[in-house]
Structure formats: structure tokens, C-alpha cells
Amino acid sequence: MPAVSKGDGMRGLAVFISDIRNCKSKEAEIKRINKELANIRSKFKGDKALDGYSKKKYVCKLLFIFLLGHDIDFGHMEAVNLLSSNKYTEKQIGYLFISVLVNSNSELIRLINNAIKNDLASRNPTFMCLALHCIANVGSREMGEAFAADIPRILVAGDSMDSVKQSAALCLLRLYKASPDLVPMGEWTARVVHLLNDQHMGVVTAAVSLITCLCKKNPDDFKTCISLAVSRLSRIVSSASTDLQDYTYYFVPAPWLSVKLLRLLQCYPPPEDAAVKGRLVECLETVLNKAQEPPKSKKVQHSNAKNAILFETISLIIHYDSEPNLLVRACNQLGQFLQHRETNLRYLALESMCTLASSEFSHEAVKTHIDTVINALKTERDVSVRQRAADLLYAMCDRSNAKQIVSEMLRYLETADYAIREEIVLKVAILAEKYAVDYSWYVDTILNLIRIAGDYVSEEVWYRVLQIVTNRDDVQGYAAKTVFEALQAPACHENMVKVGGYILGEFGNLIAGDPRSSPPVQFSLLHSKFHLCSVATRALLLSTYIKFINLFPETKATIQGVLRAGSQLRNADVELQQRAVEYLTLSSVASTDVLATVLEEMPPFPERESSILAKLKRKKGPGAAGALDDSRRDTSSNDINGGVEPTPSTVSTPSPSADLLGLRAAPPPAAPPVPVGGNLLVDVFSDGPAAQPSLGPTPEEAFLSELEPPAPESPMALLADPAPAADPGPEDIGPPIPEADELLNKFVCKNSGVLFENQLLQIGVKSEFRQNLGRMYLFYGNKTSVQFQSFSPTVLAVQTKRVAAQVDGGAQVQQVLNIECLRDFLTPPLLSVRFRYGGTAQSLTLKLPVTINKFFQPTEMAAQDFFQRWKQLSLPLQEAQKIFKANHPMDAEVTKAKLLGFGSALLDNVDPNPENFVGAGIIQTKALQVGCLLRLEPNVQAQMYRLTLRTSKEPVSRHLCELLAQQF
């Protein structure tokens, strides 16, 4: 094909681009662009009608300007005009402009959709493809609404050209990803699965992606794809390198399709059908065998394509986790790659081995590579590869090699890149705790961590060491001795002072017998650090001092002197001042007995998840700490330390269904203090991982509450304590009663009341919510004088604790639900109640009064912050608005109460009109946080309201708007 001549001769465009390229400075460029923009504007506005070619040229210029990074605010109409041109290139440029510069101007969207509709109906495959590409590129909800129903038809129509089918499949995929609710499942789904058999490899390639996405949500509907995928894969894998002609890539047959098929199979467990499974295992073996064959080409493309399939195969083997033979072979293969000269392969091998390490079949095989991995940690020149090596060491760690791995990681920490230090610190802390045989090693390790990388030792880490030392009396003396020694260093990290201060305050008496660490020596050692420390640490030390007065009466006079000093009693920091005053008074007023009671040794901490592990998870996202999530590997669990030794009076017992480490029961961080300015929202609206607002543990109270957060019993999706009771399957639950919605609405702004009542039964509800967690009490009252039998209230899709099967006449039973909001949701869970009353079965389905706004956390912010956020949420989909008639008297106080009950904070002095209400809050779910802003404008004359919601997540805006609008 000849070069250049195919340019469509837009000379003006080429000249313009050259001009821009010749600009010597940014200013010159901007000047040239502004000139061009003015020119185009005048052409578009001019009286003379532009011909299609000029329109195309100018639209193209605008596009170029936009791609240079400038804003374009006109030209959309001209681009839309081009869509209906019958000249292909004009249409094409029009579509390109729309795809790149979507502007959801509602007027235009209608016109665009019209043009697309015409092209889809044109039966001209080239035009159809253009239209489909445009939908796939834009993928907006409006387009979904307009076309989601048509595209499946085009996809499975017998007379659609292959290229149209390909585009239709991926177009549908994009729409489905954006708004799954708009894509109706139906008769076409079965035919889509059969596209896996299509003659045309391109059609299969496109269809597999669609099927993979669809089957994740509807696994049963697409089950038949397993055998089809296996046979397709088997044909590809066993074909000679030239069989597939243009679908062979550097001697590798259909690598993209193979990878996609292997990916699809990972959506399902191993095939049940023995023949299919046999065939699949054969495929997997063939891939592993081929990896050992000499390469057919020296080109890196050949080895990349081949290895892409190999890695995907290994992923599938790991996913199945049922074929020991294959797992071990996979591990050996990866072992070879660990020393490969290609950095990319070493990186991927380390990454992939990480998952292999968590399989019981291959864990031992992975461990044999420990020396290579340690070597990688020391010698790799690329930090991202070193990071993978550290991850793998963490994953392969068990009791047998923990000491070696921990000491290597500590050594690495001294030179590690700053970016990954905190993570390494967390990992070392976790491993040291988990595999500690003797806790003195654990204490040494943590103190080493503080010594080497004190700045990166987060609160969680040093809190944890305190918890463990407090709970294990065999290590307390050792810990006191070791911190005492560590504090001797002339320069020691503040975290060391904190740990030292706490431990000596609790257990300093254990080493006080030694004259070298007598009470006065301990005190003066700590106090020598005092003046260099931050307020938080000084506050902690003051608490240590009062504990010293109790432990060592001989230090009383000295310490009282310190407390009495003007620098304490009149300290500018209110916390320090208060502590000094209170402790001083306490020490002078209280009798020895009272003092001893007040300052008694801390009780053991309840057993629960290591807060460090939760932190690592937060840092790396879900699944990151998964390598240590030994639910698979350590069935006996005798290889790990299950957190702190259980104490007889533990407050909560982890449920049997929780992970061994209780990963799911991440303790909620102590309630953030009164929201500070708009800080919290910054995190929610920014895209980075939501940072935990760090709580300076300044006051002792906060310090303690962080150590002892309320342990949720075992929150899963939404559950009451899982009981193995035989609950009726969810499919038995009938549709909610007609008035369910109305009943639900009553509870949007309040948390308790009567949920339901008829002649027989009254259901009361009381609930409380905090962050993304909630607890709900349901009270079932029998209003009759006859016993209800087989009484069984169930919450859909949830295991609930059984309540007594009989409810006596006039009696009430109570049911508790623990609720965790995993992500945003639109429909409330259903509550189904059934029982027998006088021989007749009664059943009743209600909507549980759990709506998304229950997980609101109010946020205070200043007007300026509010408006800034408001502007940031300016995408049309982020806003939902409703104008409605008032159903209740319009009383400002009532409205205020409702809005507060709804959950948002009410912000005064934000809206220029004092009649209006403005609110802000964050919806807390486990997966994400959604920042919400709202504005309610009452119009008393017209008896109307206008309600506007803006949130960072589009369905949430609409949902909240609907919920709230019904309240007034």
C-alpha cells in the first residue's frame, strides 16, 4: 500500500499541524491556536453554508487542538452534521470527534443517537461498524438506553457480516460494563455462547470477551461455554504453527484468543464432565510441554506470545488448585524463569509464584526457590522486580523459614526504596508475629524495625507489639529489658520512646530489681527523651509517669516535681496541661489503694485480627494480603499463631466462617473525631486509595480506643451470626407486600419504629449504624392469644440466627442482624416472615429498612470547600435533581430534622439563600466511599421543593434523590 497518498488531502490540516510544530514557544503555539479557533468559529458562524469537506477539515482541526490539551467548546453541532453525511470520510471524522469529545448536551445526544440509529439500520456494514465503534467509544448511559436492546439482535442475526458481529459483541460488552441493568438477558445469550464455534476467528476473539464478562454475573446461564471453550482451545493448542494463517502470530497460533479462552475458563470451577476435563488437562499439559521445546523464532514477540499463554495456563492451574502434578510442573517452570535473562519474565515469574505459594500442593515446591528469590531481592536493579521478590518471600514464609526470611527482609529494609519501606515494615511485623515461636524473637524483630526504619513504622505496628506484650506474660520481662536497653542509644526514634514508655509504665517493675535499671534510672532515661518528643509522645510519657508513681512509690517526689513544673502545668497544649494537672492531683489526693486500682495493669486485649494485617490490606487493596490468607494452606492452622493467645474472657469469638486471620472482620478504625474541615472529603473525591484519616493518639482515651475497637462479630455481606440452621432457601421468598415500599419510606430518615403491623403480628425495628456497619434489632410481637408455630423470619440471601420457632400469644421475640455495607446498593434486602397460626401458614415479605443513606457519615465543611466539591462533581450523571410538590406542611425545623435523620451534615452559611438547605456527607461502604452533596430549595409560595444531589457515583445520586424526595 503506498504511503501518504492515502491522506485525504486535507491540506489545510497538514499546514496547520506544521505551523504548530514550527512554533518556537508555548506562547507562539497558543497564539497560533487562538487564531485558528477564531477562524474556525467565524467559518462556522458565517452566512455561507460550508460544504462537507470544509466542515470535516475544521472539525479535524478542532480535534487536533483538543488533543494538544486545549479545551474545545464548540464545533459539536458541525460534527453531528457530519454524521449524517453520505460521504464516508466525513461521517468517519464526525464519529471520531464525537467519540473523543463527548459532550452530554442533551439536545445533541438526541441528534447523535438519531444518526447512529440510521447507520445501524443502513445495512451497510461499514456504516454499521462506524456507529457501533462510536457507541463502544462513548459507552454512556444514554447510549445504553437507546441501543442496548438492539445490539444483541445485530450480534446474533444470521445475516450480519463478521466484522459487524465483532464490533457488536464488544460494543455490547462496553455497554454492559457501564450499565448492566440496561442489557436484557434473553434468548440471544444462548446464541452468543455458540459464537465460540464460529468459523471466523475474529468473531470468536471478540465474542469470548463478551461472554467472559457476562458469565461473571450469570454463571449458570453461560455454563455451556465451558465445553465449547475447551474444544476451541484444544483445537488451537494442538494446531501446527501455520494452520491458522493470519491468526498465527510469530509461529504461535492465535495467542490472543488462547489467552482469552483461558481467562474465560477461570470464571468457573474445573469442568464436571470427565471427558471435557480430560481434554482440558491435556491442553494444559501441551502448553507446559511446549514451554520446554526450543523456540521456533528468536524474536521476542514469539517468546512473549508463547509465554503469555503459558502464564495464563498457570493462572488457570492455580485457579483450579486441584491438580498437584500440574501445580508442581507450573512451579518448576516458573523456577526456570526466575533466572531468565529477560527482566519481564523474572518479574512475572515472581508475581505468579506468589499465588502458587498459597496452594497447599505447591507451597513446598515454591519454598525450594528461596535462595534465588533472596538473591533477587539483593541484586535486581529494577525496584519493581525487587518489590515482587519481597512479595514472594512474604508469601512463601512459614514457620520453617520465617527467621531467615524476616532477617533478609530486615537487611533489605536498610537499603530499600523509600516508596516501599512502609509495606516491608508491615510485612515483617506480620510475619514476625505470625511465626514467632518464642516471643522474645518477635520483640527483637519489632524493635529492630523501629531502629532501622522508625519513620515507616506506623501506629498499627507499635500498637500491636504492645497488645502482644500485654497479653503474654512470658515475654513482658524480656520486653522491658530490651526496650530499656534500646532506649540507652543516644539517638533513638520517637516510636521507640513510645513503645518504651508504654512498656516500662506497665512492666518496668519486672526489671526494677537490677540496680542498673532501678526505678529512678528508668525514669531519668525516659525523661531524658521527653523534651525532644512530640506532644503525642509526651502525653503518653506523662501517663507512664503516673503509672511509675503507682509502681515505684520512691519516684513519687521526683515525678510530682516534674508534673508541677510550669512547663507542664501551664503547657500551651491543652492535653498536656490537663494530664499534668489531673495526674498531679491524683497522685496527691488518692490513697495507695485507689491509685493501685486506677492504675492497675492493663487487662489483656481481646483476641482479634491483627490491625497490621488490616492495614496492609488497606494499603494494597483487597486480596493483597491474600497470600497469607491461609484458609487453603494451613488447614490444621497449627503452623501459625492465631493472633494473640485467647484469654478466658474474650469479648468476642471469631466466627468459624471467618478467615483464620479474621481478615474480613477488619475492625473499623476508631470513629474519626469530629470531622475536620473538608479533609475527609478530599480523600473521598480523590481517586487514590482512600487514606485513613490518621488519628493522632494524643489523648490517652483515643490511644486506648484505637487499641480496643469494638469487634464486630463477623460481618459478612449482611448477616446475623451465621448459624448452620436450615434456613429456607432464598428462592422460597415471595415478592414483597404491596405496601413494602411505603413502609420502607418511613424509615429513610429514622431508625426505629413499627415496621409492620396487622391483626396478628407487629414487627418493630431498632437499628444503629456507624461507618459501613450496622446492627438491627427486629422485634416480632404476637398480638394474638394463640401461639405462632414454625415461626421463621429470614433475610434474603443471608444466614440469620434462628429465633425460637414458637412465639407464645402476647409474647415478643427479638432477632439481631449485623449488617455490613460492602458497596453501594439500590435495593434493600428482603425480610421474609412465615409462621403457622391456628393451622394456616402465614407468610409475609417486607423490605428491610436498610437504605444506602444509613451509611452516611456527616461531613462539615466551609462554604468555599463545598462549592469547590460541588463543581468537581459536575458531570451530568453525577447530578440528580427532582422538583416535587410538598406532601407535608413545609416547616423548616421538621425539614432540618429529616435531613439530619437522612444522615448528612447540614451546612449553615453556605447557600446565599438562608431558606435553602445544604448538606454533605460520605457514604461508607467496604469497597468504596461515596462523597455526597445535597441542596434542598423549598418554595413556600408554590408549595414545591427542588432537590439536587451530587455524588461521586452516578446511581447513588439518583437513588438518594428518589429516597429523599419522598420524605417531604
Added chain:
Amino acid sequence: MQFMLLFSRQGKLRLQKWYVPLSDKEKKKITRELVQTVLARKPKMCSFLEWRDLKIVYKRYASLYFCCAIEDQDNELITLEIIHRYVELLDKYFGSVCELDIIFNFEKAYFILDEFLLGGEVQETSKKNVLKAIEQADLLQEKTENMYHSKSFIGYKKAY
């Protein structure tokens, strides 16, 4: 795939393709951050890196960097070859493609990409089929262009 960026060694963005909805502001921020990160890497380093919760796969061809963001479960090596196949397609179409071809014919670069990848997924891997689709379009274009020119030519004659 979530997005693909092409940028020069000087950090100039040459092509951007987004397969997830993001605001312009967000796109600019991501681009700035990634261009910086990738340009700071040394030549022998590995082609993959973790970035936010995505994986970045990149490769340099002469003066141009091709950079893709994929999700956690996506295959890095096959993405590297997606980049290569795209380069091959550009090369075949333009004949020894260079950065200038992409600057001056950016719209073509987009059209070729749309034939190859759609919605972030590989649509057609056959070089022949992709280029056939583009060629057909070019043919259509020439036809219409010719019609256009001959028409004006006739008009001109008439006026004489």
C-alpha cells in the same frame, strides 16, 4: 484495558484512547503522572509496573512510548504484544511508520486502533483483516473524493 497512551520521549502526548469514563481533568492528571513515571524509567527495566490499582505495560519504539493500563487479572505479556501488533499495523499502513506519520495522520491512527481494539478488548488480530477494513474505507473515500472533484470540474467547465 482501561486506556492507551502514546507519547514522545519529550513527554508530548501523541494519541490517547480511554476505555473507561473519566473526566477531562482526571485524564490530564493521569497522563501527566504516567508520562513522568514511565519516562523516568531506565531502558533495561521491566516493561510492567504497578500503578494505583492498575498494571502499566509499556514499550518504547524509536522516539515513541506506547503505554497501556490494564486491570489486575489481565495478562501483561499479551498486552505487550497488543502494542506490538498495533505498531505493525501502523507500520504496514504508513510504510515504515514514524512519529510524524502519527502526528499528521492522527485520525488514521485512531481508525486503525478502533479496528484492532474496541472497548478495550482485542477485536480482530488478523493484520490482513484490520488493514482490509481500513483500505476499504480509504477506497470509499477516494471514490467519493473523485466524485467530488469531477463534479466541481464539470461545474467549472459549464461556467466557462
